Structure formats: structure tokens, C-alpha cells
Amino acid sequence: MRKAILAGFNLSKHDAEFQQYIEECIQLAKANHIDVIDVMIQKGRSLDPKSVFRYGKLMELADRARELDVDCIIFYNELSIVQLERIQQECQCPVIDRTNLILDIFSSRSKTKIAKLQTEMARIKYSLPRILKQEYGVGNQRGGSANNRGAGESRLELVKRNIRFQLTDLKKQIQVLKKHQALQDQSRKHNPLKKIALVGYTNAGKSSLMNAILKKNQRSKEKMVFQKDMLFATLDTTVRNIQLGHHQEALLFDTVGFVSNLPHLLIEAFQSTLKAACDADVLIHVMDASNSQLELQREVTMETLRQIQADHIPIIHVYNKMDLVKDASLFDGLCISAIHQEGIDALLDQVSKILYPNEFDFECLIPYKELSILQFYRKVCRIVKLAEKEDGIQYHVSGSFQVVKGLYPYRCKEENIHQEYH
Ligand SMILES: Nc1nc2c(ncn2[C@@H]2O[C@H](COP(=O)(O)OP(=O)(O)OP(=O)(O)O)[C@@H](O)[C@H]2O)c(=O)[nH]1
Ligand SMILES: [Mg+2]
Structure with missing residues (x-):
């Protein structure tokens, strides 16, 4: 080091x-x-x-x-x-x-081609005055031979021209990739699955929370994302399919963390990786509750969301790393520990409520001789078989209240749909 x-x-x-x-x-x-x-x-x-x-x-x-x-x-x-x-x-x-x-x-850890190119462009722009200043010291020396196109130009002019070429080339490559990305976004827009994005300050625990949710979903280790005690551990967006509740599938996006006073040259690179956040149906704002700079980090995150025009999206504020906090009563919000898998169910519940505000779910027991009733309901709501009992089959049903209320008479005794509704 x-x-x-x-x-x-x-x-x-x-x-x-x-x-x-x-x-x-x-x-x-x-x-x-x-x-x-x-x-x-x-x-x-x-x-x-x-x-x-x-x-x-x-x-x-x-x-x-x-x-x-x-x-x-x-x-x-x-x-x-x-x-x-x-x-x-x-x-x-x-x-x-x-x-x-x-x-x-950003240069050493960006993985996607577009992020790499945008970082490269930012780097060239950042170094430009430095290179030119260096060259200016030896400026006005003749460069190239008489056969060269650059003959007769000062060395400084040659360097400038070279950099201009590099920047134009990078811009072209980025434009092509952006077009490709736009097509992908378009097809993602048509994807009926709801989109959830994890956002927040760098090192708050977004990737750890993604892994905790994947673990809950019993997804294999290969699906897990990189998490580390290091600023900007994640620089590119990762997306995974997850199951929210009974049969509610969704897409979960892990995004690059925010930081205060991001250099203006990097804003474009940063924003294009944050595209996922702008297109989300709900944002989960992950905060490190144990961090002494919590307030500052919260402000930076909210300001960044305004800048990328994602501040209109419903947001759930989550205090993470509660295992490191002595007094939980100081936090007025959803408290979790991604590492210890605590509070994950409550969080997913809140996400479901935002994404499916009119959805209700309960368990019911349909007698064997009345099973044909499900033919209709299978088309209009989600039905998951739970167990075969002596007097019928137990199902979990979910869907809009207007639809699922028809199955309400079959609900298992401990369920009370009216309680949820009011
Ligand atoms: N004690 C504790 N540590 C946690 C918890 N969640 C995450 N961490 C740790 O916090 C560090 C950062 O976690 P990440 O999940 O990589 O954070 P991130 O928000 O994805 O960070 P960037 O990708 O850099 O933006 C890692 O060392 C995690 O082990 C938690 O609930 N409790
Ligand atoms: Mg991360």
C-alpha cells in the first residue's frame, strides 16, 4: 500500500x-x-x-x-x-x-463497455490541460516528417488533434452503445415485471441487501453480487429476478453508490449506470445507520435522486447495519440488518404493498367437490397450491380485492381479509 x-x-x-x-x-x-x-x-x-x-x-x-x-x-x-x-x-x-x-x-473497476468508455472520456478531459501544459513547454518544435499529414504543424497542434480524434472516436462508440442500451431499455419497459432499485450512499449495504434478498429467495451462490467494505465496490448495475411474495415476481437492481461532490466530468458516466434507478417502480433507499455521517449521506442521496430525476418514484427508506447500532429507537423507519438477514420480510412486504396497493392475499381451503370454481379464478388472480388436506386443498390466493373477495368464504379461519382491507 x-x-x-x-x-x-x-x-x-x-x-x-x-x-x-x-x-x-x-x-x-x-x-x-x-x-x-x-x-x-x-x-x-x-x-x-x-x-x-x-x-x-x-x-x-x-x-x-x-x-x-x-x-x-x-x-x-x-x-x-x-x-x-x-x-x-x-x-x-x-x-x-x-x-x-x-x-x-472508476477506471480500474468499471466492467461494462459503456462505463469504461465514459470513464476513459472523463479521464482524457481531466488530463487535457495537464497534457497541453506539458506539451506547451516543448511547443512550436516541428513534428513529423515532410511525408506526414502533420508536417508543418507544431507538436502542440499534433497532440491537440490526436486528443480530438480520440474523444470523437470515444463519443461515437458511446453513441452506438447508447442506442443499443435504449433498445434494451425499451424491451425492459415492455417487461411486465415490476422493477425495484436499490439506491443509496456508497458502502451503505445495497449489494449486501441484494444478496440477503436473493438468499431469502434461495438463489444459488453464483447469483450473489460483489459486496465489500470499500467505497464504490459496485460500479455497474446488476439485475436479478426475485420473488416478492406468493407468486409476485419482480426485477431487483443493484446500482452504483452515491458520493458527495461527484466530479462533474464523471456525472454522465454515473448517470448512465443509474438509468435503472430512473426506470424503477419503487426505490429502496439503503442507509448505513451506524455511520456518523448518516445525515449528510441521506442529503446527498436525495439530492442525487433529484438530479437524475428519480425523485418522483415511490421510495422506502431503510436503515441498515442495525446490528452495529445501540439505540434503535433513534431511527424512525424500517430497520434491518442485511448481513444478519433481519427485517428482510418486513421490507419485502412494504415493497409489495407499494407495487400492488390493491392486492390482498390469504389462504383458503377449497373442498374437493368445489375445485372447479378455481377454473375462473386461475385466470384473474394468482393461486398457489399449499397442501392437500382431508377435506379439500389448501391454496394461497392473491389478487385485487374485487377479484379475490369471491374466494373469501373459503378462507382458512385465521385469515381475515377485511382486517387487511381497512
Ligand atoms: N455489520 C453490518 N455490516 C454490513 C451490513 N450490511 C452491509 N454491511 C457491510 O458493509 C460493507 C459494504 O457493503 P456493500 O453491500 O458492499 O455496500 P454497497 O452499498 O453495495 O456499497 P457500494 O457498492 O460501494 O456502493 C460490507 O463490508 C458489508 O459486509 C449489516 O447489516 N451489518
Ligand atoms: Mg455495492
């Missing part, structure tokens, strides 16, 4: 809030296999336009970097090329910023 100092200039008024961003940045570094061994913060109304930190603090940072023999310095603030070069020069140490960290995570 590489070692680093994390530096940040606090322009915001609240130290506690800034501290939370710093903690998150440490986790982002960890996800990039970088161990932050020291943190240095300067606070003020405006940062130094040339070096972010003011001179005295910058020298302190340089000394500290030397003393700790770190491999790099990470800046929380997004750096301009001028700032980056100046800090690098003064500290004699490689410097990266938070945007760089997030880009590296």
Missing part, C-alpha cells in the same frame, strides 16, 4: 462537516490502495490561487512529506494545473487530487 498525506483547504464554515468530507476522502484513497498517514488542513475565506495552501503552510506540507517519506500528497480540493505543478515543485513529491482518486477507481 502506498503512503500519503491528505491536504485540504477548508472554505466551508463548519469544521465538523469538512471533517466528514476528509474522512470520506481517506476512504476513497483506501479504495485506491493508498494509506493516508497524516492530514493537514488550512482554513480561510479564500485559497491561494497558485498553490491552494498559503506559502507557510505549503512549506510545512513539504517538510512533513519529506519527514514521513510519503509516496504522494492527495489534495481534497480540485487542483488546477498551475496549482498542481507549484505544489509538486515545492514539495518535491507527486500530487493528486480527489477527482483523480475517483477517476482511478
Whole structure:
């Protein structure tokens, strides 16, 4: 693991809030296999336009970097090329910023072709000023031979042209994939199955909850998704078929986690992987109840949902990791533990109620000589055989109240459909 100092200039008024961003940045570094061994913060109304930190603090940072023999310095603030070069020069140490960290995570872990291409495009755009600045240093040297099309152009022009080609090529490839994706979305739209999307801050436990639901559904291990204590463990959407209640099938989507201040260059890549969330019939907002930054994470999630125009979709707020929380009474909502499989039934019940608001289900016993009555009901509601009894067959029925009420006289004694209805 590489070692680093994390530096940040606090322009915001609240130290506690800034501290939370710093903690998150440490986790982002960890996800990039970088161990932050020291943190240095300067606070003020405006940062130094040339070096972010003011001179005295910058020298302190340089000394500290030397003393700790770190491999790099990470800046929380997004750096301009001028700032980056100046800090690098003064500290004699490689410097990266938070945007760089997030880009590296996306680059190394995106799996789908479109996510890879979009990340590549973001990376080129991010590096563009840096490359051009480098080239400018050797600019105006003649490049290419007389036979080349580039003959007579400055090296800088050649580099610019090359990058333009790369970007156009990437854009074309992305457009083709987007068209293909649109067709898939269209066929998914025609899929009669309801869609449920797990959304929430990164590391909240979305993938663990997906696995918990799959486990409840007794799905095989191969169907399980990747879960890990690491920011952005999931970068691409995964979809699985699940059974909600008796015979209610649905599609469950696991999505990329949200993060505060997502670099603007990555927004497009991020949004296209979040398409599943925008098309869902219901969202399950997973929160890490044990996290000290819960409120901030909740706000970021709600704001991101607004940005991707998914805030009109019915949403169930779920507090996860309750096994790590001492006082559950502090949480006013559905409390679960994905890891310990607790609260999953209650959650699926709520999902069912939202997706099928007029649905009722109960168990009934149909006497053998009256079984023909089911011929009609099989066409209009869902009927699952449970057991053969002495005096008839026991079924679980579900469907809209208007339909299933005809079977109500056959209900098993402990069932009471009217109670559910009111
Ligand atoms: N103690 C405890 N840990 C949990 C629970 N649910 C998830 N975790 C842990 O939280 C970490 C993150 O879980 P993930 O399911 O990967 O989280 P995620 O929301 O999918 O994260 P990203 O894919 O990065 O957005 C893992 O180490 C899980 O083991 C829980 O109920 N209790
Ligand atoms: Mg995940």
C-alpha cells in the first residue's frame, strides 16, 4: 500500500462537516490502495490561487512529506494545473487530487463497455490541460516528417488533434452503445415485471441487501453480487429476478453508490449506470445507520435522486447495519440488518404493498367437490397450491380485492381479509 498525506483547504464554515468530507476522502484513497498517514488542513475565506495552501503552510506540507517519506500528497480540493505543478515543485513529491482518486477507481473497476468508455472520456478531459501544459513547454518544435499529414504543424497542434480524434472516436462508440442500451431499455419497459432499485450512499449495504434478498429467495451462490467494505465496490448495475411474495415476481437492481461532490466530468458516466434507478417502480433507499455521517449521506442521496430525476418514484427508506447500532429507537423507519438477514420480510412486504396497493392475499381451503370454481379464478388472480388436506386443498390466493373477495368464504379461519382491507 502506498503512503500519503491528505491536504485540504477548508472554505466551508463548519469544521465538523469538512471533517466528514476528509474522512470520506481517506476512504476513497483506501479504495485506491493508498494509506493516508497524516492530514493537514488550512482554513480561510479564500485559497491561494497558485498553490491552494498559503506559502507557510505549503512549506510545512513539504517538510512533513519529506519527514514521513510519503509516496504522494492527495489534495481534497480540485487542483488546477498551475496549482498542481507549484505544489509538486515545492514539495518535491507527486500530487493528486480527489477527482483523480475517483477517476482511478472508476477506471480500474468499471466492467461494462459503456462505463469504461465514459470513464476513459472523463479521464482524457481531466488530463487535457495537464497534457497541453506539458506539451506547451516543448511547443512550436516541428513534428513529423515532410511525408506526414502533420508536417508543418507544431507538436502542440499534433497532440491537440490526436486528443480530438480520440474523444470523437470515444463519443461515437458511446453513441452506438447508447442506442443499443435504449433498445434494451425499451424491451425492459415492455417487461411486465415490476422493477425495484436499490439506491443509496456508497458502502451503505445495497449489494449486501441484494444478496440477503436473493438468499431469502434461495438463489444459488453464483447469483450473489460483489459486496465489500470499500467505497464504490459496485460500479455497474446488476439485475436479478426475485420473488416478492406468493407468486409476485419482480426485477431487483443493484446500482452504483452515491458520493458527495461527484466530479462533474464523471456525472454522465454515473448517470448512465443509474438509468435503472430512473426506470424503477419503487426505490429502496439503503442507509448505513451506524455511520456518523448518516445525515449528510441521506442529503446527498436525495439530492442525487433529484438530479437524475428519480425523485418522483415511490421510495422506502431503510436503515441498515442495525446490528452495529445501540439505540434503535433513534431511527424512525424500517430497520434491518442485511448481513444478519433481519427485517428482510418486513421490507419485502412494504415493497409489495407499494407495487400492488390493491392486492390482498390469504389462504383458503377449497373442498374437493368445489375445485372447479378455481377454473375462473386461475385466470384473474394468482393461486398457489399449499397442501392437500382431508377435506379439500389448501391454496394461497392473491389478487385485487374485487377479484379475490369471491374466494373469501373459503378462507382458512385465521385469515381475515377485511382486517387487511381497512
Ligand atoms: N455489520 C453490518 N455490516 C454490513 C451490513 N450490511 C452491509 N454491511 C457491510 O458493509 C460493507 C459494504 O457493503 P456493500 O453491500 O458492499 O455496500 P454497497 O452499498 O453495495 O456499497 P457500494 O457498492 O460501494 O456502493 C460490507 O463490508 C458489508 O459486509 C449489516 O447489516 N451489518
Ligand atoms: Mg455495492
